Amino acid sequence: MSPRLIRWMFRLSLAGFLATLAVYGALVAALAWPAPLFSHARTGGAITFHARDPLPPEAVRLGQEITALLSAAPLGAPAPVDVWLVPEGPLVGLFFSGSPRASGLTYPVVAPAHVFLRHADIPANRLVRDGRAVPPPRTLGYYLVHEITHLQLAAHVGRWRIVRMPRWINEGYADYVALGPAPPAMVARGLAGLPLPAVEFGTYARERVCVTLALTHLAGGPEALFALDAELPADRPCPVLPEFGIALAGGRP
Structure with missing residues (x-):
């Protein structure tokens, strides 16, 4: 390979790297400072809506x-939060790049006070997807509490911990706050391995069941839950920890 070709390949690779870096830099900047793209705002309590x-x-x-x-x-009054109501179109690809099908997202590492929502119908307290309102319990209020709880949790445990926290704790605790503890019948269904349809129990039903069990059985309350590193196993309804005091169907530990 000639030196000239090597130099050409190096320059091409460097240009590609710099272009990729510029794209990611622009994305982070948009997530951290979206205000120029939104021209209207209203504030209620700690929450400012932007559209x-x-x-x-x-x-x-x-x-x-x-x-x-x-x-x-449990985490108390929220710090001021900006909720950005993203219309369908190019902005969805920008602000929902982390999960294109999601209705609500947070990026607590780069945007610790921002919630991005789409499909919001504020007067009806609903999210509307594909022309249909998402049924309760997943109201607009639910999505707001769920997503803001993610931000509160990240602020409470720190950015380094939040990226390492097991997903069932992060999502399950947000649903626990938004919907309340899983009722006994729901816990029984979860432990029996029965389906927990989202339309009836919420998006993170299994995770909410496990968080409810953890907060019931773990000494130390939420802080003990936030410190757990056990993952949610595929073959069991919840992480089976001695502190949970639970056994699965058939007595299998």
Whole structure:
């Protein structure tokens, strides 16, 4: 291989690397500072909604209600949060690049006070996907509490811990706060390995069951839960820890 070809390949590789770096830099900048793309805002409680079109007055009341709900949760009153209501189109590809089919996302490492939502119908307290309202219990209020809890949890345990925290704890705790503890019948279904349909029990039903068990049986409450590293096994309903005090169907430990 000639020296000239080697130099050409090096320059091409360097240009590709710099271009990729520029794209990622632009994405991080957009996630951290999205304000130039949104021209309207309304604040209720600790929550400021941002949109490209004028926001309805119900946004103020909804923000106040969500702030009150979170203030009564174990992590306490939320710090000020910006909720960005993303319209369908190119901005979805930008702000939902981490999960294109999601309705709500947070990026706590690079945007610790931002929630990105799509499909929001504030007056109806619903998310509308493909022309259909997402049924309860997954209301707009649910999504707001769930996503803001992710931000609170990241602020509480730190950015380094949040990226290493088992998914069942992160998602299950957010659903635990948004929907409440899993009721006994739901826990029984989960431990029996029966289906927990999202339309009835929420998106992270299995995770919520496990968090409910953990907070019931673990000494130390939420802090003990947040310190766990056990993953959610594929062949069992929950991580089987001695502290949980549970046995699976048939007495299998």
